[in-house]
Amino acid sequence: MLSAAPRSVSSVARELGLTRGEVESDFEHLIRSVRAAGHRVIVQPAQCRTCGFAFDERKLAKPSKCPACRGSRILEAQISILKS
Ligand SMILES: [Zn+2]
Numbered sequence: 233m234l235s236a237a238p239r240s241v242s243s244v245a246r247e248l249g250l251t252r253g254e255v256e257s258d259f260e261h262l263i264r265s266v267r268a269a270g271h272r273v274i275v276q277p278a279q280c281r282t283c284g285f286a287f288d289e290r291k292l293a294k295p296s297k298c299p300a301c302r303g304s305r306i307l308e309a310q311i312s313i314l315k316s
Contacts, residue, residue: 242294285298
């Protein structure tokens with residue numbers, strides 16, 4: 233279901249027929265499971281488009297505001313799964 237191409241949380245949620253909230257709350261578990269299966273998971277953290285501030289990669293929910301510049305143009309976190 234997940235390819236190596238970077239995917240947004242919203243995109244993964246749509247594909248699985250889940251709400252964003254369901255995917256966000258289950259994603260840490262999903263990432264742990266994928267890593268336990270020997271695959272690599274790369275999370276590109278959400279980032280502010282205005283000043284480049286990078287959010288914590290464990291926070292998959294899209295931040296509403298940048299704490300550095302208070303801008304609201306936030307690039308959503310992207311998830312890649314590399315099958316080994
Ligand atoms: Zn910013």
